[in-house]
Amino acid sequence: xxxxxxxxxxxxxxxESVSAYVSRIMKAFDEKxxxxxxxxxxxxxxxxxxxxxxxxxxxxxxxxxxxxxRVYTTIKMDIRKGRSGRMKQKIESIQRRLSES
Amino acid sequence: xxxxxxxxxxxxxxxESVSAYVSRIMKAFDEKxxxxxxxxxxxxxxxxxxxxxxxxxxxxxxxxxxxxxRVYTTIKMDIRKGRSGRMKQKIESIQRRLSES
Amino acid sequence: xxxxxxxxxxxxxxxESVSAYVSRIMKAFDEKxxxxxxxxxxxxxxxxxxxxxxxxxxxxxxxxxxxxxRVYTTIKMDIRKGRSGRMKQKIESIQRRLSES
Amino acid sequence: xxxxxxxxxxxxxxxESVSAYVSRIMKAFDEKxxxxxxxxxxxxxxxxxxxxxxxxxxxxxxxxxxxxxRVYTTIKMDIRKGRSGRMKQKIESIQRRLSES
Numbered sequence: 001x002x003x004x005x006x007x008x009x010x011x012x013x014x015x016e017s018v019s020a021y022v023s024r025i026m027k028a029f030d031e032k033x034x035x036x037x038x039x040x041x042x043x044x045x046x047x048x049x050x051x052x053x054x055x056x057x058x059x060x061x062x063x064x065x066x067x068x069x070r071v072y073t074t075i076k077m078d079i080r081k082g083r084s085g086r087m088k089q090k091i092e093s094i095q096r097r098l099s100e101s
Numbered sequence: 102x103x104x105x106x107x108x109x110x111x112x113x114x115x116x117e118s119v120s121a122y123v124s125r126i127m128k129a130f131d132e133k134x135x136x137x138x139x140x141x142x143x144x145x146x147x148x149x150x151x152x153x154x155x156x157x158x159x160x161x162x163x164x165x166x167x168x169x170x171r172v173y174t175t176i177k178m179d180i181r182k183g184r185s186g187r188m189k190q191k192i193e194s195i196q197r198r199l200s201e202s
Numbered sequence: 203x204x205x206x207x208x209x210x211x212x213x214x215x216x217x218e219s220v221s222a223y224v225s226r227i228m229k230a231f232d233e234k235x236x237x238x239x240x241x242x243x244x245x246x247x248x249x250x251x252x253x254x255x256x257x258x259x260x261x262x263x264x265x266x267x268x269x270x271x272r273v274y275t276t277i278k279m280d281i282r283k284g285r286s287g288r289m290k291q292k293i294e295s296i297q298r299r300l301s302e303s
Numbered sequence: 304x305x306x307x308x309x310x311x312x313x314x315x316x317x318x319e320s321v322s323a324y325v326s327r328i329m330k331a332f333d334e335k336x337x338x339x340x341x342x343x344x345x346x347x348x349x350x351x352x353x354x355x356x357x358x359x360x361x362x363x364x365x366x367x368x369x370x371x372x373r374v375y376t377t378i379k380m381d382i383r384k385g386r387s388g389r390m391k392q393k394i395e396s397i398q399r400r401l402s403e404s
Binding site for chain 1: 307308309311319322323325326329330333340341342343344345347349377379381383389390391392393394396397398400401404
Binding site for chain 3: 105106107109117120121123124127128131138139140141142143145147175177179181187188189190191192194195196198199202
């Protein structure tokens, strides 16, 4: 099973620039050995179960919690049984179709 | 602490109409005694922690998992320390300002 | 055709409380005669076309733009041909199934 | 001004695999000369105004509309005045902080 997740999480009580806070989450993921893709609008990772995926969301919040009074997060998941390695596969599938058309 | 959550979750391998699947999630929430607000675009609930909130996301997926091969979900959370009862408060706060203006 | 929209839009450079800004958007919708449902996590409205829907997003931003340096928005749309009046219908469809089960 | 957009759009009445439909949107963007980044969970692009951004959402729907009865889309925008070139900048800003920590 593959739970592909894209999420953004940031404090809304820290003014206009929040990269210092977002980078904490990336650091926590690095320390835990989570493979992720950083995009200009969020972070993408893949888990074998939904439970694992939501635990990483919990982790992300835990590193902002100590000094952030208000935090906003948007999360989307595309969950598909019988698959894995979809961080590459999904893009390749689109690109193959594009090159064929 | 208040983790206010809005989410939508539905199978994408079951054709155009998915209300039968969505209602399973509501049934699971009812059985667990979770208070929620159903909207035309999703479900809103409030938890005391982010962990509780993500566990309800896990629960929602667990009732679709048995017969859904592909499931999509979008989740947003507005997490604020030192608050509770925000399902009503947030709307009232906007409406007060509207009536004042 | 029915484009059902749920969106949240708020400045991220104005500190923790943003209801004064969000209520501006509601005021603009009221003045334009847009019917909407306010929820604790966003605003829901229905249009006959996607173009109409995205123009209301443009309108929402236009009332924040003058004094907000950074604005975040999340939007989801459920677009379905041959339908209308879905702000009520979708909820009723879920509730009917819940009462049957 | 920079309107950074991440969106996913797909039919929900076409079964489990939707890459053929998603690639149509990419083709339309290619034909229009829109620069975008394809991720496993969506498409990211940057515009100078919110109106331009929402017009590209309209375009995306227009290529699905002919044969898709139901379409779902999630969109998020991070709009910031006085900036441009943020598809690279935002990631670099996070990475700089990560390497410093």
